[in-house]
Amino acid sequence: MLSIENLHVCVDGKQILTGLDLELKGGEVHAIMGPNGSGKSTLSYVLSGREGYEVTSGKILYQGENLLEMDPEERAGKGLFLAFQYPVEIPGVSSMNFLKTAANSIRKFRGEAEFDAMDFVKFVREATKKLNITDDMLKRSVNSGFSGGEKKRNEVLQMAVLEPTLCILDETDSGLDVDALRVVGEGISALKSKTRSFLVITHYPRILEYIVPDRVHVLASGKIVKTGNNDLAHELEKTGYSEYMIDAA
């Protein structure tokens, strides 16, 4: 599904990723944990194709193709989805229209029939119910004035609607209280399937109870410094990252 080899990435002339390797197979769940500033979001942006992230060496294959040659919309069309750490507010664009345009863009890309308005409303209703998303939220502008929790739920809603193959979750659990975490966790858990892969970036093992990882990686100073199973996540919660930060220095 995803194969990252010796990835080096520069932002604004600063080296952020320094030789990162990762192998994620279809249907697998991998967690990435690590201290602030270690390059987790950078990795998620490089994968989704944001401008300003210069790959100085290494390669990324997604479903056997060179991911780095694709525009962001092409990556999305081919099933890659990033739930943003900081979802973007877009005033003046209604959430419902945005969702429908996105869903239809992706269907078009895949050569599938587009939703008509009625079908789409029905389709979205299913997903919004599970995520406690009100009609009012759908009428409002995308993420505008949404609370932190609303924004995160909205990311999961988009993920449910766009039916991706590779889900990258960048701290989707951060800043949520227990109830909100459960809604988001169950929302994510419901999307698990044999063919869908997840890359879950997080600080806390609590989200991993909803989506249990096959592998847990520690990212520090721009590369994977340790890999283990789910136990590693719990260990890290106790010990913190200081060990890895000293290593980095």
Added chain:
Amino acid sequence: MTPVDEWLQDLKQRGIDNFASVGLPRVLEEDWKYTNIQYLNDGEWELAGLPSNIKSPDWLVSGEVIRLCFVNGIYYPNYSELLELPDNNYIGPLDKALELEEVNVKDHLGSLVAKHSASITELNTANIKDGFVIKLSKLREPINVEILNINEGSDGQVFFHPRNLIILDSVSQVNLVERFIGDSNNTYFNNSTNEVLVQNGSNLRLYRVLGDGNNATTITNTVVSVGVESVFENLSLSHGGRLVRDEIVVNLDGIGSSAKLGGVYLASKDQHVDNTVLVDHKYPNSKSEQLFKGALAGSATGVFQGNIRVGENADGANGALTNRTVLLSEKARMNSKPRLEIYADDVQCSHGCTTGDLDKEALFYLRSRGIPLAEARSILVEGFLSEVLEHFDQSYITGLFKGVFDEWVLGV
């Protein structure tokens, strides 16, 4: 010659003399610093005539509505639909209004622009030929009016100078849509002037769509006096023409008078679009808002000159002014110039002007959801502009905007 004819002759002669002494405005003048119309001095301009074949127009407003159609500045009754109004009220063409004593055009036409004399309105006065007059009093029911100014079948360089007069008195309400459309093959100069008096609890909502043909020059002047507890609203949607200058002067001439002015401008290629606004608060507790937003593509240039003046008697005045522009290309340029001039103590005034590119993060967010670049840009621009339309919330204008915008965005 009737006395009214003589009076009109005099008025026009004064226009001719005043214009002759100053000519077209130059960029040396402060108000015209960013907009150069000197090219209008090249070649001869002739008053346009009616073509032999006129296509039936598409009207925007449905339901009970009074319609006046003008072709090349000339009233065209065949496509107009007037309604019977109670005595002493009038909505119809200028020439007929001049004949009616009770409408009393003579006392009003020319009096408002005289206070804000500008060479371009003198030129209009010099060439008065046709236009519409609305004069209502004590009509509580809102009246809907749609005016269509069409350019069609003109040859060479033609100009026309629509001259319109609106007087709303004693709790009258009018929703007025005024549209300019024209043939992009024709070179013409549309110089229209509105004189507006809204008083004693009256309310005028003016929606103007400036969509002249690609080779047209559109200059409009709207000079307004708003009286006690009266409201003037204007929403301009500007998208056509080679050069557009939309100038509005509002005098808040009564206690509790208010003005809400909005504009959306779209320009691409070599188009130039200028919104110039002056709101003069002359009385206490008067309120004004200006909200203008636009998108410039290609090598288009935009101008916004927003002025708020608060006179020394206008305590409790409240004025706000906002202008925001997105530039969709590196060559597009915007000159945004807000100005507050305040002579009273107890006032609240604010202004905010920004010009910038589309939000890159938002663009990436949309693309990361599979929305192709061109569509993502279009969604963002439309969302950006929609704030103005929502502020006015008029369904037929929003519908029209959608059509205009979708077509515009395909070409940029």
